[in-house]
Amino acid sequence: MEPLLKVQGLSVNFSGLKALSDVTFDSFAGEVRAVIGPNGAGKTTLFNAISGYVPSTAGQIFFKGEPLHGLAPHDISVKGVRRTFQTGGLFPEMSALENVLAGLHVQIESGFFGIVLGLAEAREAEREGILRAKRLLDLMDLGAAAEQPVKDLSGGQQRMVEIVRTLATEPPLLLLDEPVVGLSPPMRDRMMDIIRRLAGEEGIGIMLIEHVIDLVMSGSDTIVVLSSGELIAEGTPEEVRQNREVLEAYLGHA
Amino acid sequence: MDIFLQLTLSGLSQGAIFALIALSLTVVYRATTIVNFGHGDFVMAGAFFVYVLVIYVELPYVFAAISAVLIMLGMGLGVSRGFIDPIKAGPHIGFAMMSISLGYVLRGGARFLWGREVFPMPRVFDIEPFFIGNLVVTGDVLFISAIVAVFLLIFFFIFYRTTTGVIIQAVYQSERGATLIGVNVRAFHQSMWGVGLAMGALAGILIAPISLLHPDLGATFLIRGFAAMTLGGFGSLGGAVVGGLLLGVAEQLFGFYINSSLQDITAYLIIVAVLVIRPAGLFGRTVTVRV
Numbered sequence: 093m094e095p096l097l098k099v100q101g102l103s104v105n106f107s108g109l110k111a112l113s114d115v116t117f118d119s120f121a122g123e124v125r126a127v128i129g130p131n132g133a134g135k136t137t138l139f140n141a142i143s144g145y146v147p148s149t150a151g152q153i154f155f156k157g158e159p160l161h162g163l164a165p166h167d168i169s170v171k172g173v174r175r176t177f178q179t180g181g182l183f184p185e186m187s188a189l190e191n192v193l194a195g196l197h198v199q200i201e202s203g204f205f206g207i208v209l210g211l212a213e214a215r216e217a218e219r220e221g222i223l224r225a226k227r228l229l230d231l232m233d234l235g236a237a238a239e240q241p242v243k244d245l246s247g248g249q250q251r252m253v254e255i256v257r258t259l260a261t262e263p264p265l266l267l268l269d270e271p272v273v274g275l276s277p278p279m280r281d282r283m284m285d286i287i288r289r290l291a292g293e294e295g296i297g298i299m300l301i302e303h304v305i306d307l308v309m310s311g312s313d314t315i316v317v318l319s320s321g322e323l324i325a326e327g328t329p330e331e332v333r334q335n336r337e338v339l340e341a342y343l344g345h346a
Numbered sequence: 347m348d349i350f351l352q353l354t355l356s357g358l359s360q361g362a363i364f365a366l367i368a369l370s371l372t373v374v375y376r377a378t379t380i381v382n383f384g385h386g387d388f389v390m391a392g393a394f395f396v397y398v399l400v401i402y403v404e405l406p407y408v409f410a411a412i413s414a415v416l417i418m419l420g421m422g423l424g425v426s427r428g429f430i431d432p433i434k435a436g437p438h439i440g441f442a443m444m445s446i447s448l449g450y451v452l453r454g455g456a457r458f459l460w461g462r463e464v465f466p467m468p469r470v471f472d473i474e475p476f477f478i479g480n481l482v483v484t485g486d487v488l489f490i491s492a493i494v495a496v497f498l499l500i501f502f503f504i505f506y507r508t509t510t511g512v513i514i515q516a517v518y519q520s521e522r523g524a525t526l527i528g529v530n531v532r533a534f535h536q537s538m539w540g541v542g543l544a545m546g547a548l549a550g551i552l553i554a555p556i557s558l559l560h561p562d563l564g565a566t567f568l569i570r571g572f573a574a575m576t577l578g579g580f581g582s583l584g585g586a587v588v589g590g591l592l593l594g595v596a597e598q599l600f601g602f603y604i605n606s607s608l609q610d611i612t613a614y615l616i617i618v619a620v621l622v623i624r625p626a627g628l629f630g631r632t633v634t635v636r637v
Contacts, residue, residue, distance in 0.1 A: 169528040181526050183519040194516040195527040197509040218509075257527070 094157075096121045096265055096297040097142070097173075102151035104134075104141050104321075111137040112321045114151070121264065122295040124288060126308040129318035130341060135301045138318065139267050143175045144168045155265065170198070174258045175267035181254050184243035188234055188253045191242055192225035195257040221260065228256045231286065233279070248275040252283070259290065266290075268300040272307065280304075284311045309333065317341065348480045353598040359487040361574075361594020362494035363553045367567050368574035368586035369501070370545035376518050376581055377538035380430065380441040384449020385546055385571065386564025391452050392418045392547020393467070393554035393563065394460075400468055407468065411551050418547035422540035430539070431532070449564065456561035467554040490552050497548065498587060505583065514538075566610075573613035576620045579627030588628060 095118035104112040112134045119125050127135045140146040142153055144165040153160040160168055169175075183191050196217075229238050232252045237245055242253055255271055271287065272280040284307055290296045291313075302308050308315060309329040317325040317332060319341040325332050332338055367389060374382050382388070392414050399410035425448060433440045473485030505511040514534075517524040521531050550563070557563065574593050578585025593616060601609030608615075620627055 164530070164532075165525045166528050166530045169526060175526065177522060177526070180520065181523045183516045183523050185519055186516070190512070191523075194512050197512055198528040261527075 093120055095119060096156065097299075098152075098154040099138075099142070100152045100154075102138075102141060102153065103149045104137055104146055105149040110321050112141065112148075112318075115318070115321075115323045116151075117316055117323060117326055119265070119297055119299060121297045122291050123297055123314060124291045124312045125297075125299045125314045125316060126312035127299060127301050127316045127318065128303075128305070128308055132320075133318040133341075134321040135318055136269060137321075139175055139269055139299075139301065142168075143173060143267060172264045173267065174261065174263040174265070176251075176254050176258055176269055176271065178269050178273070182242045182250055182257075185241055187239050188229060188242055188245070188249075188256070189222075189225055189238045191253055192229070192257045192260050193221060195261055196221035196225065225256070225260050228260055229253075232256055232282070248279060251275070252279075255283075262294070263296065265297045266299070268298065270301050270303065272302070272304065280307065287311065349602070350599075351481055353602055354595050355481060355483070356487060357595030357598035358591055359490045359594070360597065361591035362490055363549050363590075364567070364570045364574045364593050365587040365590025366494055366497070366545060366549040366552070367571035368578065368590045369498075369583060370542045370549065371571050371575060372581060372583055372586045373545065374538055374542035375575075376583070377514075378426075378430070378535050379438075380445065382445045382542065383442055383568070384445040384447070384452070385542075386566070386568030387449035387452040388418065388421070388543045388564070389546040389550035389567050390456065390559075390561065390564035391421070391550070392543075393550035393559055394456055395547070396551050396554070397465060397467060397559055411548075414551060415544045415547050419540040419544040422543035423536050425543070426536040426539035430535070453561050453564065460561065462560070465559040467559050469555055486556055493548075493552060497545075502583075569617075570613045573616045575627075576617050577627055579630035582627070582629040585627055585629035 097119040099118070100116050102112055102115045103110070115134075115138065127138060129135055137146060141148050142160065144160065144163050144167070148161050151161070155168075155171060155173055158171070160171070160173065163171075183194060186194065226235070226238065229235055232255075234249060234252060234256070237249060242250055245253065251271065251274060255268065258266060258268075268287070272283050275283060287298055287300070288311060291298050300312070312329060315325075315327065315329055315332045316323060317335070317338050319337075324337045324341060325335045327335070367385070371382060371385050374380060374385075395414035395417050396407075396410045399405045399413055400407055403410070405413065429444055429448060430441065433444060469485075473488065475482050475484045477483070505514065513524070513529060516527070517529055517531060517534050524531055524534070549567070553567070554563070570590075570593060574589035575581075575586050576589070577592060578587070578589025593613060596616065597609050597612040600612050624630070
């Protein structure tokens with residue numbers, strides 16, 4: 093199968109410090125791929141490099157065969173590689189629904205003139221967008237909160253709104269930075285369930301950074317383990333669990 | 347009573363100009379958090395371009411005005427790209443220094459080309475003053491009020507009723523979020539500079555026939571723009587408009603009923619009073635910290 097994302101020899105240096113060195117892996121459509129590793133291993137840096145927020149020092153990134161390295165974050169987003177941040181990605185004064193719709197508007201290419209002139213496709217796209225947004229918000233138990241400004245929602249709800257906003261655009265590849273942190277255990281399971289369904293049913297490629305190891309083991313197809321900026325293991329949860337290097341990285345020298 | 351209404355009417359038409367200037371400052375401020383201290387001079391430059399195009403190039407007035415607005419739009423893009431982007435990583439005070447300096451360069455350029463002369467701007471539509479009851483309505487008042495009213499309607503319609511407006515509001519609230527959904531924030535800043543300067547130019551074009559045209563035209567309007575913003579609530583779009591209209595009326599009333607020398611310092615008095623009594627202004631928004 094042709095990989096959705098190819099990361100080849102990716103290195104990122106911050107003034108001499110090696111945040112990532114020579115990381116190579118492929119990611120596929122319909123796959124949930126977890127990125128784990130101790131603090132400072134380079135997980136967020138990896139996401140930042142793929143999504144264009146930090147420049148790579150060496151290496152290449154291809155999405156559907158097209159190079160992403162060197163592109164600006166908004167261009168990468170438009171190409172369909174969408175990410176979430178842990179905080180600060182929402183529009184605080186807007187309601188949950190408006191946040192989701194704002195995300196869709198950028199996608200609706202007919203844009204301003206389409207809406208002003210009342211072009212049929214633009215209206216249709218708008219209507220479909222609203223329906224899809226409402227369905228996703230309901231799915232996340234946010235139906236009742238949909239009309240409130242997101243700054244009044246809890247941290248966990250805000251996180252879900254951001255993920256819904258990302259999902260509503262139906263991106264081929266999603267990068268989720270700790271999507272379940274701050275959620276209650278039942279919501280956490282629900283979120284993981286939704287993530288699995290998106291990958292399984294919609295064929296979206298999902299990469300996620302996660303610290304809760306049971307969730308990673310039960311919820312992902314493939315795990316990439318980073319330690320001190322290097323990829324030390326890659327494989328199914330079972331393979332990674334038995335990997336000696338991984339145990340050392342997590343538990344200190346065995 | 348008649349005199350009060352008459353003063354209010356002319357105050358409103360003056361205030362419409364202040365509103366436009368305050369709004370144009372706010373558009374740039376909200377998008378970029380930069381207060382353009384040189385804005386008055388860009389307002390002046392817009393009016394000067396019209397003068398040049400009408401007198402020397404002999405363009406019809408309406409074309410000259412549209413051209414001048416477009417020139418200032420381009421200038422806004424250029425200023426943002428050429429002078430603001432390169433210093434973006436620097437301290438915030440750099441923006442203030444830059445905008446003040448660019449303003450003085452424009453003012454100095456105008457003085458260099460035209461000296462300190464004062465030019466009568468050609469009248470646009472010569473309409474005989476007419477009466478509504480006992481109120482005298484001059485052509486200027488009608489013209490300015492109508493243009494500004496139409497402009498504001500379009501502006502607020504775009505802002506609150508179109509997808510473009512939604513995206514603009516989104517960027518105002520979180521640049522990170524805007525980038526996430528695929529908005530080119532850098533290009534957005536540039537276009538907001540363009541829109542801001544174009545709106546300022548429109549204000550200059552409308553006021554020049556009344557106030558006469560001279561290189562120092564901008565200074566008096568900058569402070570009125572600030573006063574309108576402060577009164578309405580710094581950063582509030584609707585507040586900028588209301589603040590501008592109130593300031594225009596206040597100037598007329600203070601000047602007539604108290605002392606004519608008060609007219610010119612009304613703007614300063616309002617800034618001082620508002621900051622002491624109600625710093626957030628009429629429609630002040632609580633400052634959101636950008637993370």
